[in-house]
Amino acid sequence: MSLRHAILGLLARKPSTGYELSGMFDASLRSAWHARHSQIYPELARLEEGGLVEVVDRGPRGSKTYALTDDGRTELRRWLVDDEPDRSQRNESAVRLFLNQLLDPADRRKVFTRDLEHVEAETAALLDLRERMDPDEPFAAQIELGLRINEVLATWLREQAER
Amino acid sequence: MSLRHAILGLLARKPSTGYELSGMFDASLRSAWHARHSQIYPELARLEEGGLVEVVDRGPRGSKTYALTDDGRTELRRWLVDDEPDRSQRNESAVRLFLNQLLDPADRRKVFTRDLEHVEAETAALLDLRERMDPDEPFAAQIELGLRINEVLATWLREQAER
DNA sequence: GCCATCATGTAAAAGGTTACATGATTTT
DNA sequence: AAAATCATGTAACCTTTTACATGATGGC
Structure with a gap:
């Protein structure tokens, strides 16, 4: 707990x-x-x-x-x-990603597009947060990480949607 | 559910x-x-x-x-x-990342180093999996994504550990 | 014959969500 | 005066974990 x-x-x-x-x-x-x-x-x-x-x-x-x-x-x-972190916690998004291979191309594209929209909205929110934030606040590094991960995700999702 | x-x-x-x-x-x-x-x-x-x-x-x-x-x-x-994915599921690693700012530099370095070791081990496991896998298996793309995210994570953790 | 693994189930306890319940202050 | 927000709590229900319980088969 x-x-x-x-x-x-x-x-x-x-x-x-x-x-x-x-x-x-x-x-x-x-x-x-x-x-x-x-x-x-x-x-x-x-x-x-x-x-x-x-x-x-x-x-x-x-x-x-x-x-x-x-x-x-x-x-x-x-x-x-x-304490050793508990890294085994459930992640519905990862399960969905794993199961996406089961869908036919049209459905898969639909799902990837929806996910891409979500990632882009989150990126916008993070950028907005960073802008309104004190630049030497310690939390800045975590926002930077979030932005980098979202960029990787967005790139991958675009590649997949275009396949 | x-x-x-x-x-x-x-x-x-x-x-x-x-x-x-x-x-x-x-x-x-x-x-x-x-x-x-x-x-x-x-x-x-x-x-x-x-x-x-x-x-x-x-x-x-x-x-x-x-x-x-x-x-x-x-x-x-x-x-x-x-179904709209439920993206609000709890994530202990993210909570820890968020709270790491509270630690003094020595403890923080210790935690980042532990996390880095975990990411590197996971990367090795993914590389091994990719090697032993049929190259046109549909799951290959998901492994690629995991590797890219882990690379971003490892880079970020090294930056943080060296601060 | 013994041990590991395969194989399925139930029960109790803990953790988490939804719904019920109440009341004080501040804003409009 | 009414509505929004602040503020705390409990109860019923559902989900998840841990523990209990049992038995078959295959390899050594």
């Missing part, structure tokens, strides 16, 4: 309420992870009980701002550095 | 027993999807009940070989071509 680590990671960047975390799972981590508030609130309660996070502020509408404790920071570092 | 579609896809390539499917989820789909036999057998039963697959052979040890029916083939095509 590592919803707990995703939450610890987001809280390490900035102390937040469960509601704000919910927004970050939609925005920053968009395609990488999605967690609903119904999962976030109970997990925050468990993390607090385990002493990995603590409530550092309360807002006017009953909101609770959580931050990492020292134990939380230690656990996050341990997970990132010492 | 699309474990059912992954199974339909594998059966479209070749009629198989549940045991063989279980092996394919480990081998062909390795990092893209992993399903245990405890999930596969009940799903095969449901697919048979729904008329999407049928038993076409029985082996000496009580094995049942399943194949797609016409309905199964139709449903697989519908899913691949007409």
Whole structure:
């Protein structure tokens, strides 16, 4: 399980309420992870009980701002550095790519064109993000990686669609 | 849900027993999807009940070989071509990449080096697979894509490790 | 005869999604 | 005053993992 680590990671960047975390799972981590508030609130309660996070502020509408404790920071570092990543997680896009060979040429072209559109939209979003961003923000390198991977994908998809 | 579609896809390539499917989820789909036999057998039963697959052979040890029916083939095509792919699936590697910025330089280098070793091992496995493969097999293009993405990843990881 | 592998299933527990439920503030 | 947004929680349901359970066959 590592919803707990995703939450610890987001809280390490900035102390937040469960509601704000919910927004970050939609925005920053968009395609990488999605967690609903119904999962976030109970997990925050468990993390607090385990002493990995603590409530550092309360807002006017009953909101609770959580931050990492020292134990939380230690656990996050341990997970990132010492735990072998679980690389076996399911990826529907890869399964579809693998199965595309089964389609006849017309269907295959249709699918590749749809995928290409999606990659191009994502590239546009990343370019936009990079433009509006502080150039020496540490996240810049990750955006660069995303752009390079999307370029490879777009090239490959165009080749396939033209076959 | 699309474990059912992954199974339909594998059966479209070749009629198989549940045991063989279980092996394919480990081998062909390795990092893209992993399903245990405890999930596969009940799903095969449901697919048979729904008329999407049928038993076409029985082996000496009580094995049942399943194949797609016409309905199964139709449903697989519908899913691949007409269903909008679910691109929001969780990806632990991406979360780790996103959180790496939180680490101090020594830890970050350690993590990038570990990732680089993994990418290089995967590249070697893909090269080996390509070598031992029929050159006009339709799967060749997917291997090519994997190699290109891994090259981008390796380059990026080396840049990051040297920073 | 023994061990590895083939082969299928069920049950319990954990993780994740959808739906239900409520209420406070801020904006229009 | 109404609507949007902020804010938290629980319950029912579905999916996935781990553990339990059993047995046949082929090679040594």
